[in-house]
Amino acid sequence: MRLALAASLLALSTAAFAQETEEPPTPASVIAASKTEEWKAVDPADLLVMDLAPDAAGEKRRVVVQLVPPPFSEGWVANLRKLAQAHWWDGTSVYRVVDNWVAQWGDVDETKQLPDGVGEQPDDAYSVPAPTQVTASGAPLCFQAEPGAQSPQVCKGMLVFRGPRSAEYAAYWQGFPFAGSMSPHRSIAWPTHCYGSVGVARSVGSGGTGSELYAVIGHAPRQLDRNIAVVGRVIEGIEHLSTLPRGTGEAGVYETVGERVPIVSVRLSSEFPDAPRFEYLDSESESFAAYVHIRANRHDSFYLHPAGGIDVCNVQPPVRRVSGE
Amino acid sequence: MRLALAASLLALSTAAFAQETEEPPTPASVIAASKTEEWKAVDPADLLVMDLAPDAAGEKRRVVVQLVPPPFSEGWVANLRKLAQAHWWDGTSVYRVVDNWVAQWGDVDETKQLPDGVGEQPDDAYSVPAPTQVTASGAPLCFQAEPGAQSPQVCKGMLVFRGPRSAEYAAYWQGFPFAGSMSPHRSIAWPTHCYGSVGVARSVGSGGTGSELYAVIGHAPRQLDRNIAVVGRVIEGIEHLSTLPRGTGEAGVYETVGERVPIVSVRLSSEFPDAPRFEYLDSESESFAAYVHIRANRHDSFYLHPAGGIDVCNVQPPVRRVSGE
Numbered sequence: 001m002r003l004a005l006a007a008s009l010l011a012l013s014t015a016a017f018a019q020e021t022e023e024p025p026t027p028a029s030v031i032a033a034s035k036t037e038e039w040k041a042v043d044p045a046d047l048l049v050m051d052l053a054p055d056a057a058g059e060k061r062r063v064v065v066q067l068v069p070p071p072f073s074e075g076w077v078a079n080l081r082k083l084a085q086a087h088w089w090d091g092t093s094v095y096r097v098v099d100n101w102v103a104q105w106g107d108v109d110e111t112k113q114l115p116d117g118v119g120e121q122p123d124d125a126y127s128v129p130a131p132t133q134v135t136a137s138g139a140p141l142c143f144q145a146e147p148g149a150q151s152p153q154v155c156k157g158m159l160v161f162r163g164p165r166s167a168e169y170a171a172y173w174q175g176f177p178f179a180g181s182m183s184p185h186r187s188i189a190w191p192t193h194c195y196g197s198v199g200v201a202r203s204v205g206s207g208g209t210g211s212e213l214y215a216v217i218g219h220a221p222r223q224l225d226r227n228i229a230v231v232g233r234v235i236e237g238i239e240h241l242s243t244l245p246r247g248t249g250e251a252g253v254y255e256t257v258g259e260r261v262p263i264v265s266v267r268l269s270s271e272f273p274d275a276p277r278f279e280y281l282d283s284e285s286e287s288f289a290a291y292v293h294i295r296a297n298r299h300d301s302f303y304l305h306p307a308g309g310i311d312v313c314n315v316q317p318p319v320r321r322v323s324g325e
Numbered sequence: 326m327r328l329a330l331a332a333s334l335l336a337l338s339t340a341a342f343a344q345e346t347e348e349p350p351t352p353a354s355v356i357a358a359s360k361t362e363e364w365k366a367v368d369p370a371d372l373l374v375m376d377l378a379p380d381a382a383g384e385k386r387r388v389v390v391q392l393v394p395p396p397f398s399e400g401w402v403a404n405l406r407k408l409a410q411a412h413w414w415d416g417t418s419v420y421r422v423v424d425n426w427v428a429q430w431g432d433v434d435e436t437k438q439l440p441d442g443v444g445e446q447p448d449d450a451y452s453v454p455a456p457t458q459v460t461a462s463g464a465p466l467c468f469q470a471e472p473g474a475q476s477p478q479v480c481k482g483m484l485v486f487r488g489p490r491s492a493e494y495a496a497y498w499q500g501f502p503f504a505g506s507m508s509p510h511r512s513i514a515w516p517t518h519c520y521g522s523v524g525v526a527r528s529v530g531s532g533g534t535g536s537e538l539y540a541v542i543g544h545a546p547r548q549l550d551r552n553i554a555v556v557g558r559v560i561e562g563i564e565h566l567s568t569l570p571r572g573t574g575e576a577g578v579y580e581t582v583g584e585r586v587p588i589v590s591v592r593l594s595s596e597f598p599d600a601p602r603f604e605y606l607d608s609e610s611e612s613f614a615a616y617v618h619i620r621a622n623r624h625d626s627f628y629l630h631p632a633g634g635i636d637v638c639n640v641q642p643p644v645r646r647v648s649g650e
Contacts, residue, residue, distance in 0.1 A: 056381070099564045100520050100641075123629060195425050195544040204626045219520040219544050219638055223623060226630040239424045239571045246564045298548060301529045304448060305551040311636065313544055316425075 024299040027291055031318055034287035039279040039320070040175070042066055047269035047278070048084055048232065050105075052094065052240055053262040063215075063237035064269075064276060065198050066319070069174045071128045072191050073229045075121035076200050079210040080231060084268045086115040088211065093260035094244060098252030100218030103241035104201055105263060106211050108253075114211060121200075123207035126226045130180045130189030170312035172288070175280035175319070176233065177312045179225060191230035194220045194313035196238050200229040217242040220313035235278060235319040276324030280317055291318065349624040352616055356643055359612035364604040364645070365500070367391055372594035372603070373409055373557065375430075377419065377565055378587040386586075388540075388562035389594075389601060390523050391644070394499045396453045397516050398554045400446035401525050404535040405556060409593045411440040413536065418585035419569060423577030425543030428566035429526055430588060431536050433578075439536060446525075448532035451551045455505045455514030495637035497613070500605035500644070501558065502637045504550065516555035519545045519638035521563050525554040542567040545638035560603060560644040601649030605642055616643065 023029070046069070052061035067077050083089060095108040170179045170192070180189035193199065197216045202208030208229065215234050234241070249255040269275035281288045296310035348354070371394070377386035392402050408414060420433040495504045495517070505514035518524065522541045527533030533554065540559050559566070574580040594600040606613045621635035 099567055126629075222639065223620070223628075223632040223635060225632065227628050242424055243568045243570060245568060295548070303548075303552050304451075307548040307550070310548060314547065 023301060025290070025294050026298070026300050027294055030287055030291045030294055031281070034281060034285070038282050038285035038287045040282050041322075042175075042235075042278040042280060042319075044270040044275060044277065045081075045268055047275070048080065048266055049269050049272075049275055050089070050237075050266045051264045053264055055240075061237065061240040063240050064235050064278070065215075065232045066175070066235045066278070066280075067232045068176055068191050068230060072176075072178070073125070073200075073231050075125060076208070076210040076229045076231050079118045079121070080213075081268060082115050082118050083211055084266050085271070087265065087267075088112070088115055088118075089263050089266035092263050094241065094263065095247075095260050096214075096251065096253045097217075097241075097244045097247050099246045101216075101221065101252070102199075102214035103217050103244055104212065104214040105261075106201070106213060108260065112211075114209060118209055118211065120209055121207040121229065123202075123205075125207065126229055127188040127190035130182075130187050172283040172292070172312075172315075172317055175283055175317045177315070177317065179312065188226075190226050192220070192312055193222055193224045193228075193230060194233070194316070196234040196316065197230050198232040198234060199224065200231055202228065215241050220311075222313070235280075236276070236321065274324055277322045278319055279322055280319045283317065288317070291315070348626060350615070350619050351623070351625050352619050355612055355616045355619055356606070359606060359610070363607050363610035363612045365607050366647075367500075367560075367603040367605060367644075369595040369600060369602065370406075370593055372600070373405065373591055374594050374597075374600055375414070375562075375591045376589045378589055380565075386562065386565040388565050389560050389603070390540075390557040391500070391560045391603070391605075392557045393501055393516050393555060397501075397503070397514075398450070398525075398556050400450060401533070401535040401554045401556050404443045404446070405538075406593060407440050407443050408536055409591050410596070412590065412592075413437070413440055413443075414588050414591035417588050419566065419588065420572075420585050421539075421576065421578045422542075422566075422569045422572050424571045426541075426546065426577070427524075427539035428542050428569055429537065429539035430586075431526070431538060433585065437536075439534060443534055443536065445534055446532040446554065448527075448530075450532065451554050452513040452515035455507070455512045497608040497617070497637075497640075497642055500608055500642045502640070502642065504637065513551075515551050517545070517637055518547055518549045518553075518555060519558070519641070521559040521641065522555050523557040523559060524549065525556055527553065540566050545636075547638070560605075561601070561646065599649055602647045603644055604647055605644045608642065613642070616640070 046067045048065040048067065050063040050065065052063065055061055067080065089106065092105065092107045092112070094103055094105040096102070096104040168179070168181050170177065172178070177192045177194055178189055179192050181187065191197070193216055195216055195218070199214055199216070200208040200210050201212035201214050210229070210231060213231070215238065217238070244261060245259065246252060247254045247259070254260050281291065292310070292315050295315050297306040297308060299306055371392045373390040373392065375388040375390065377388065380386055392405065414431065417430065417432045417437070419428055419430040421427070421429040493504070493506050495502065497503070502517045502519055503514055504517050506512065516522070518541055520541055520543070524539055524541070525533040525535050526537035526539050535554070535556060538556070540563065542563070569586060570584065571577060572579045572584070579585050606616065617635070617640050620640050622631040622633060624631055
């Protein structure tokens with residue numbers, strides 16, 4: 001049994017161990033050395049908590065989704081809040097699972113009436129107006145929440161990775177990965193499709209409502225960027241989706257009702273007192289900058305050839321649970 | 326139920342359907358329109374067939390790995406052939422599964438004696454000497470199998486994607502994704518870590534033997550490139566690894582013997598007559614070039630914004646089964 005193969009990004013529990021060694025920094029040791037004030041609370045109103053029916057062994061299956069912050073996908077996120085408050089997803093199911101692609105849930109029959117005020121969103125809102133330039137220091141300008149708003153303010157954003165075309169970049173902001181393109185005429189930014197990203201399933205010619213959602217369970221399908229609304233990311237329990245049996249029907253839909261995984265409830269975390277609480281490592285913090293750098297430049301003894309770079313989806317912004325179950 | 330979300334790359338069965346429409350080309354329609362002579366047989370001697378114990382419902386679980394062609398990872402691949410011929414893996418197990426990372430198998434206790442001639446390989450063989458230039462047409466020069474061999478011959482390679490640094494590229498060759506870097510002093514190439522790639526687990530300071538293997542079941546961990554030997558890729562049955570319960574022990578190792586997934590047998594396909602036969606879409610074919618282009622530039626009605634590019638791990642070279650079970 002050879003365990004030297006580096007463990008998952010999310011295995012933060014090994015951080016203390018890593019610190020005891022005299023190795024160069026590792027992602028885990030950077031997290032372990034981070035300061036308390038570098039962690040920001042996730043607003044409970046930004047957490048969707050989905051409880052699936054227990055598994056065959058009777059074990060609980062809880063999936064926690066952090067909603068993407070404004071100005072991204074605001075219409076859909078507003079819908080999601082209404083759907084959760086109406087307990088709309090209760091009794092629906094995970095009905096489609098495709099390997100290296102997505103697990104999808106909602107009302108498979110599309111017969112359930114949507115709550116008042118939950119409507120289709122426009123398909124030109126997958127991206128938002130964004131900075132028209134990146135500062136010399138590498139910091140992006142702030143987002144404009146609305147077209148026509150005042151000119152962007154300068155703010156400290158996180159690491160910006162310039163693409164092969166200089167007008168393109170990838171970055172982290174408020175705990176989320178995103179990408180953008182700049183031009184004198186139309187500069188935009190959008191949340192990226194990475195492992196664990198949650199998006200809005202839709203039909204051709206429709207922007208979707210958010211009632212049908214999917215989580216990415218494979219290699220980042222970046223070609224979906226700007227073609228589907230990304231509304232959040234799974235920050236706990238992705239394994240309850242990624243380990244589900246793959247559907248054998250058309251497009252990976254489960255062929256029988258019995259295969260569907262019942263959704264017991266979906267709630268905003270703010271709705272119940274014992275809900276889990278989470279913190280994310282501030283995208284503007286020194287520790288996050290160091291974390292990204294080390295992910296791209298491993299010098300600990302296992303690594304003979306540091307990569308010297310890393311793609312935006314290969315750094316999952318660190319999240320930790322601070323309470324609840 | 327909204328199914329417009331594009332299905333998996335591997336859902337080739339929908340190809341005929343796609344062709345019936347008047348849509349612009351899709352990956353599926355390109356495959357459907359490919360010519361018979363564009364598909365090449367995978368040599369049965371290059372297929373490792375791993376049968377896991379049946380699942381809880383009694384269903385067979387077969388995982389088929391195509392070995393990487395020379396000159397890549399030759400020492401390890403030679404070991405794998407010997408291990409399979411010795412039936413060495415029979416009775417071992419899948420003992421470690423980490424979400425968005427790897428499923429790993431072999432002799433968890435490391436007590437089983439290796440067959441004669443199966444030894445540690447040097448950790449400087451993760452990459453091989455490679456073309457020192459890329460032709461104007463974008464085709465790479467052929468690989469040199471050995472340092473000091475005759476100067477590279479010109480051959481038709483597949484699409485070459487130049488990286489941000491002009492000395493770097495990614496490409497496809499003989500059905501495998503790879504990457505390379507060029508310099509006047511030392512030009513190298515290596516197989517990439519993508520979803521489904523199979524690599525050699527190893528300890529620090531060791532190149533490993535190949536007796537402990539892992540398959541990638543998440544976003545491409547490209548930082549492992551040139552740090553671990555890639556020996557193949559899963560071309561069928563990856564779901565039997567990707568859906569396994571995640572391990573809860575250190576580094577994702579199963580905590581109890583009962584959690585381990587028994588390996589019934591691992592055989593070279595050439596060893597048994599009714600083994601599955603496969604073909605891959607020739608990396609040098611027009612259809613594969615079109616396939617990659619369409620993956621990067623979707624113009625069918627679901628896509629509002631073709632990406633204009635795609636990363637090497639977001640194109641799984643197409644494979645199809647032609648016989649066997």
